[in-house]
Amino acid sequence: MDKKKKKALVIGGATLLLLIGLSIGAGLYMLDFSLRPVNRGKDMEGSMAYMRQTYPHIVPWIDSLTRCQALRDTFITAPDGIRMHAFYVRAPQPTAHTAVIVHGYTDNAIRMFHIGYLYNRSLGYNILLPDLRYAGLTEGNAIQMGWLDRKDVMQWIDAAPHIFGDSIRTVVHGISMGAATTMMLSGETLPDYVRCFVEDCGYTSVWDQFEKELKNLFHLPAFPLLYVTEWICQLQNGWNFHEASALNQIKKCHKPMLFIHGEKDDFVPTRMVYQLYEAKPQPKALWIVPETDHAHSYRNYPEAYTEKVKAFVMPCLSNETEIGN
Template sequence: MKLLKNHWKKIIVGVIALFVLIQLAGGIFFYDLAIKRGPKEFLQNNADLDVADESMDLYLNGDWTSWVADQDFEQLTMTSRDGIELNGYFLPAAKPSGKLVILTHGYLGNAKQMGLFGMFYYQELGYNLFMPDARGHGKSGGTYYGFGWPDRLDLIDWTDLLTGKLGQQTEVVYHGLSMGAATVLMASGEEELPKQVKAIVADSPYGSVYQLFAYQMNRMFHLPAFPLLDSTSLITKLRAGYFFREANSLEAVKHTDVPILYIHGDSDTFVPLKNALELYNSTSSSTELLVVEGANHGESYAKEPGLYREKVGQFLGNIVK
C-alpha cells in the first residue's frame, strides 16, 4: 500500500511539474509573440484589422505624408525613469501659441504616423505639436511593448519636459490612437499628472491589457484566457515590469478630473465598441462620445474626417483657451 501511495504521489508531482512547464513555455511563447519588440507576422492578414481601400490610401498616401516630410521637426530625446532612451518630434506652432498637443501612436506604429492628426492640430487649431515614439517603437529604445502602462509615465515626463520648454502656462491636450489612447487614459488617473493637461482625446481605446488579450486569444487562437494569459502576464512582469491586469485604463479613468472625448468605430472588431462605452460610463470627469458608423479599428478619421475634426475642435474649443 505504501509503495502504491508513493507511486501516485510521483504521478501527481509529475503532472503538476508538466503543467507548470507547459504554462511557462506557453507564457514565453506568447510574450515573444506579442510583447517582445520585433515584427508581428501573426497580425498580417488579420480580418479584424481590415479597413476600406480608401482608408488605407489615406493612411499610406494622404496629403498629410507630404506635409510631415516638409516640416522641420526638432528631434527631442529623453531618458525614461528606468533608463530607456526615448525619442520624439517637436514642431512649434506657426504663430506663437500657448497650446500643445501630444499625439500618441498605436501598437507597432511610430511617432510620425500621427502626422495625420498633427496636420489638423497645426493648421486648423494652431497648436504646438509633439509626437513621441513609444518605448519599443520607432527610434526609441526598449526591448518590449508597454501597451500603455510604462508609457503613461513616459508621457507625463515628456509633458514636464515640454512645458519647461514652452512655459508653465502652456495648456496641453493628449490625443491617442489605440494603444496610444490607452496610454493617455492610463496617464489620466495618475496623481502626478501635470496640471497643464486640460483635455484628452482617446480614439479606439481598450479597457485593460488583460481584457484586450483575453478577447484576442479567444478570437485568434480559440483559447481561454486562464491560465495561459496569466502565465504570459507573469513572464511580462519579469521581463518588462508590468502585469496585464494592472495596465488598466478603466480603473484610471475612475480617478481622473480631465475631460475626455472618446471616439470609436461601431464596426471595430479588434477592440469592440463596448470598450469605449464602458470607459465612457466609468469616467469620473466630464465626457463626450463620438461613435462613427461603419468604422473599423482606428478608422474613424478616415471614414468621417469632417465630422471627426468638427467634434474634436468643438470639444477642445470649450476647454482650451
Template sequence: MAILILILALVILLAYFLLVNFVGPSMILKPRQKNFLIDGKIISSPSELGLDYENVEIKSFDGVTLKGWLVKAGSNLVGNVIYIHGTYTNKAFGLKRAKFLSEAGYNVLLIDLRYHGESGGSFCTYGYLEKFDVSEWISFLLKRFPDVPIALFGISLGGAVAIQTAGVDNRVCAIIAEGSFANFYDLIFDYHKVKFKFSPKFLINKVLENVERTSGIKVNEISPIEYVKKVSCPVLYIHGKNDETVKPWHSIVLHRYTSNSEILLVEGAGHVNSWEVLGDGYREKIIEFLWKNCNKNKIQ
C-alpha cells in the same frame, strides 16, 4: 499506438511550455512594429509632409532614452498636443493628424513610446511604465512653453496610456482617446479569442503570469478604468462600432466612469479608422474639442 499517443502528448506539452513561457509573453511584451506609409511611400520625417519640426529627446525616470518629433504650430500658438501612438506603430503614424493640428495652432509632440520607434526600453508595458514617461514629456513641454496648456491624443494603446497618465498627472487640459482599452486582461482575452478562436482563461492566466515574471510589471494595475476615476479634465472617446481589435464596450465603459466626457461611436468604422469613415467631420470634431478645452487664450 501507445508510442504515437506518448509522442503526441510530449509534443502538446512542449507546445504548451513554449507558448506560456516564451511565445506568449514575447508577443505581448515585444510587439513587432510596422512601417508607416503614405501613398505607398515610407515616411521617415515630418519635413516630407512640409512640417516644421525638431528632433527631441529626454531620459525616462528609469534611464530609458525616449525620442520624439516636436512639430511647430503653423499659426498663432494656442496649445500643445502630445500624440501617443498604438501598439505595433510609432510616432510617424501621427503625422497626418499633426498636420491638421499644426494648421489649427497647436504644437504637436509625436513621441515614440518605450520599445517603439527610436526610443529605448526592453518591453512594451501598456501604460504601466509609459504613463510616467508621458509625464516626463509633459514636464519637457512646460519648460519650453510654460503658459501653454497640454492635451493628450492617444490612439489604441496610446489612448489607454493617455488615460493612465492623466490619472497620476493633473497637468493635462484634455484627452482624446481613440480605440482605447478599459482593462488589459480583457483586451488580451478578447484579442486571442478573435485571432485564434481559442482563448481558455487558464492559458491566458499562465501567459500573463510569465509576462509579469519577465518584465516586472503588474498586469492588474494596467487598468484605465481605474485611472479614469481620478481624471478631472474633459475626455473625448472615439470608437468604431465595428472594432474587432478593441471592442467598443471598452470606450463605452470608460465614458460611463469618466466625470467629464463625451463619446463618439462611429458607424461603419473598425479599429482606429474613424477618420477614413468620417472624413472632414473627424478633423472638425477634434479641433472643436481642443479649441474648447485646450486653448491658452480661453483658459487665461
C-alpha cells in the same frame, strides 16, 4: 506505502511538473508574441511610405516641414535609463495651444502624423509626438501596453514647457494603445496646463484585451495560460495585466475627455467604449463613428473628425477655462 502507490505518486508528480513546464513555456511564448512582435514601429522609412500612401492630403505638410527643417527631434532619458525620442513641430504662429499625441500598438510617432496634421496644420497648435518604448527611435526591450508608457508620457508632458514655452495649455490625444495610455495617464496627478484628453479606440484593460485576443486567435480560455503569462510579465516588466487598467484610471479623472470609437471595431470591441464612458466622471463626450473599424475614424471622416476634436478641445484650452484634476 506499496510500490503501486509510489509509482502513482511519481507519475503524478512528473505529470504535474511537465504541465507546469509547458505552461511556463507557453506563457513565455505568449508574452513574446504580445510584447515583442515583429515590430513595424521600428521601420521608420516604411512608416513614412505608409503615411504618404494612406493620407495623401498630409504629404504637402510633411514635405514643407522637411524643407523648412521644422520637423525636429528631441531625446530625454527615463529614470530607468531608457533613451526616449519624440518629434516636435512648433505652431505656424506662436500659441500656447499644444497637443501631445500618442501612438498605438506596433506603431510609432510617424504613424500619428495624420493627427499631427490635424493639430498643427488644421488647428494651428504646437505638437509633440513621442515614440513609446520598443518603437521608433526609443529604446526598450518590449511594448508596455500603456501602463509604463503613462509615466513616460508624463515625463514628456513635463518636458513640453521647455520646448514650447512655460505658458502652454495642452491636450493629450491617443489612438488604440495610445488611447489606453492616455486614459491610464489621466488618472495621475498632472500639471494644471494639461487641460483635456482625446482617446480614440482604447481598451478597458490589458487583461480584457489579451483575454479577447487569446480567444479570437487561439480559441483558448483565460485559465491557465493568461494567468501564467501575467505572472511572467510581472517578473519581467514589473506590472501585470489587471493593474494596467484604463477603466480604473479614468474613474479618477475629472478633466474633460472625448471618447471616439469606430462603430464596427472588432479589434478593440466597440462595447469597451461604453464601459469607459460610463466610468468617467463628467465632463465628457462620446462619438461613435459610423461604418468604421479599428483606428480608422480620421481616415474615413477627416473633416468630421477635425471638427469634433476642435469643438471639444478649443474651449478646454481657452485661457478663461478653469479645470480641476
